[in-house]
Each structure stands twice: as C-alpha cells, then as structure tokens.
Amino acid sequence: MNASTTEISPKRTGATMPKRAAPQRQWTIRGALGRRPYAAYAILGVATPILLWAFLSEAAIVPKIFMPGPWDVLKRFWSWIANEGFAGDLGISLERVSLGFISSLVIALPLGLLAGTFKPAEAIIEPAMDFIRYMPAVAFVPLMMLWCGIGELSKVSIIFIGTFFQMVLMFADDVRKVPLQQIEAAQTMGGTRREIVYRVIFPSAAPALLTTCRITLGWAWTYLVVAEIVAANSGLGYAILKAQRFLQTDKIFAGLIVIGFLGLIQDQLLRALHHALFPYLRRQ
Structure with a gap:
C-alpha cells in the first residue's frame, strides 16, 4: 500500500483520541444553567x-x-378592569411607591456611603438607625395623619419610613465590603479623600448597592397597604381593604397577585440594569 493511503491507527502511533466533554450537571453547587x-x-x-x-x-x-379558584379570580380581575376603576388604583399606587422609594433612596445613599466609609459618621448614624428601624411602620400612621394630614404626603411618608432606615444600614454594610487593598492602593497613588470615595469606594460598591435597591423596593410594596389605610379612597391596597369588608376574597386574591406581578416586573428591570451596568460580574 502507498503511504499516502495507509490509515495510521492511534494505537500504533501512541496518539490519544480527543475525549468528549462530559455533560455538565445542572444540580452542581453554584453551577451554570x-x-x-x-x-x-x-x-x-x-x-x-x-x-x-x-x-x-x-x-x-x-x-x-x-x-376562590384561579378562574374566579380572573373573572373578578376583569370586572375590576372594566367596571371598578383598576387603572386609577394602579396609577396612584405606582405613584405612591415610586415617590416613597425614590425619596428614601436619595437620602439613604449618601448617609450609607458616609457611615460605611468614616467611623465617626458610623457612630453618629447607625445607632439612631438601629433604634428607629425596630419601630413598626404601622405605629407611625397616627403621627403621620397628625403631622402630614390625610393627603398623599402621609401615605408617601409611611412608605419612606418602612424602607429608609433599613436602606441606610444595608448601604453602609455594602460600602464596608469594599476591599481595603483598593483604598490603600488609591492612597498610595496620592488620591484625596473625595477622589477615593467617588472614584474607588462608590464604583466598587455600586453592584451591591443596586442589589440592595432591589431588596428594599419589595419592602416599599409591602408597606403600600399600610400606607393606604391612611384615609385613602383609591389604590390597590385600598381596594384590598375594601374587599375585605365585603368578604370579596376573589378581589383580595386579584389585588395581591397584581402587586406581586408589579413587584416582579420592577425587580426584573433592576436586574437587567444590573447586568447592563456590570457585565463583568456576569462573566465571572
């Protein structure tokens, strides 16, 4: 036979055949899916x-x-949309949650950044936050009615109280998790305190801060029903409380499911934002 047409066996040459990659198990610890x-x-x-x-x-x-069964709840939900002002309830509840959460975020972020970076700020801020966060937000309803009246401000304030104090402490904890080596390296290169805070600490803590926002947004929706106890005449929480008085359990189920879906949608939007802003974490 010609050498060009002769098949060379892997066994004769000592070569090894490439092995097939083993199929990856789905239930491995922290495995990919x-x-x-x-x-x-x-x-x-x-x-x-x-x-x-x-x-x-x-x-x-x-x-x-x-x-009631799922079909009964679906029929009640459709009736709510068609005849009972669902669009108005949805809009006003979204507005209240958004205002309460954003106002809490705007104030809590700089306080958490300070408390997590400087020990004197931690000593000033955290004991007070720890003390107040154990007070139930529902206990502030009478005070909010006295201080803010029965308008929208009192409802937004309840959502603010329910999220703000925990948010400050969680932000401070996220900032403290920034590796000290990064801070020391910036100090070695002559960075000022302001530069280290805004160019090293904050960018490094940003992924964890956004995750904290996802968690506390769920609390904002939790306190929505509490907020709408305060002399409300519209909103998803008000509709649930009104349905309770008339034993309309199908509408209660519908309202809870709607709140759950709204929270899920907002959570997934924040999750997508997290992936877009920090793609390197997903690759890791």
Missing part, C-alpha cells in the same frame, strides 16, 4: 402553586368563600 433549562424550572416553580391552588378550590377542600 442555560436559558432554556432556567425558563423550564421557572415555569415549574410558578405553575406548581397555581395547580395546587386550583386543586384545593375545585376539590372543595377549602370553601370558595375563603379560597
């Missing part, structure tokens, strides 16, 4: 409680007056 498996697991996580809810309702294990 593709988009399709992630979506499948997400659908499973959402569908399971809905199916269990439908089973309990249709099997009459729990009376429908206490637990």
Whole structure:
C-alpha cells in the first residue's frame, strides 16, 4: 500500500483520541444553567402553586368563600378592569411607591456611603438607625395623619419610613465590603479623600448597592397597604381593604397577585440594569 493511503491507527502511533466533554450537571453547587433549562424550572416553580391552588378550590377542600379558584379570580380581575376603576388604583399606587422609594433612596445613599466609609459618621448614624428601624411602620400612621394630614404626603411618608432606615444600614454594610487593598492602593497613588470615595469606594460598591435597591423596593410594596389605610379612597391596597369588608376574597386574591406581578416586573428591570451596568460580574 502507498503511504499516502495507509490509515495510521492511534494505537500504533501512541496518539490519544480527543475525549468528549462530559455533560455538565445542572444540580452542581453554584453551577451554570442555560436559558432554556432556567425558563423550564421557572415555569415549574410558578405553575406548581397555581395547580395546587386550583386543586384545593375545585376539590372543595377549602370553601370558595375563603379560597376562590384561579378562574374566579380572573373573572373578578376583569370586572375590576372594566367596571371598578383598576387603572386609577394602579396609577396612584405606582405613584405612591415610586415617590416613597425614590425619596428614601436619595437620602439613604449618601448617609450609607458616609457611615460605611468614616467611623465617626458610623457612630453618629447607625445607632439612631438601629433604634428607629425596630419601630413598626404601622405605629407611625397616627403621627403621620397628625403631622402630614390625610393627603398623599402621609401615605408617601409611611412608605419612606418602612424602607429608609433599613436602606441606610444595608448601604453602609455594602460600602464596608469594599476591599481595603483598593483604598490603600488609591492612597498610595496620592488620591484625596473625595477622589477615593467617588472614584474607588462608590464604583466598587455600586453592584451591591443596586442589589440592595432591589431588596428594599419589595419592602416599599409591602408597606403600600399600610400606607393606604391612611384615609385613602383609591389604590390597590385600598381596594384590598375594601374587599375585605365585603368578604370579596376573589378581589383580595386579584389585588395581591397584581402587586406581586408589579413587584416582579420592577425587580426584573433592576436586574437587567444590573447586568447592563456590570457585565463583568456576569462573566465571572
């Protein structure tokens, strides 16, 4: 045979055949997961409680007056949209949550940055924040009505109180997690305190700060119902409380689901913003 046509066996030459990459297990600790498996697991996580809810309702294990089925809630939700001013309730609740959360963020961010960077600021700020954050926000409702009246300011103030003090402490903790080596390196290169704070500490802490915003935004929605107790005549929380008086559990379910979806949408928007601003963390 010609040498050009002769097949050389890997066994004869001692060469090794390339090994196939072992399939990656999905349930490894902190392992990666593709988009399709992630979506499948997400659908499973959402569908399971809905199916269990439908089973309990249709099997009459729990009376429908206490637990209406998904179809009953959907019909009530459509009636709310068509005849009961859902758009107005949605708009006013979004406005209250946004104002309360943004006002809390604007004040809490610089305070948290100071408390996490300078020990004297920590000593001044954190004990007071720790003291007040244990006071239930609902206990401030009578005071807000006395101080702010029964208008929108009192409702926004309740949401502010429910988020501000925890936000300051969490921001300060995020700032303290910045590696000291980065600060020392900036000091070695002659950076001023202002430059170190705004060009080293804040950019390094920014991913954790945005994650804290995602968490505290959920608290803002939690305190919405509390805020709308204050002499409200509109809003999602007010609609839920009104439905409670008339034992309209299907509308209560509908209102809770709407608030959950709104919170989920805002959370995913902040998550997308996190990926867009800090893509290097996703690659890591």
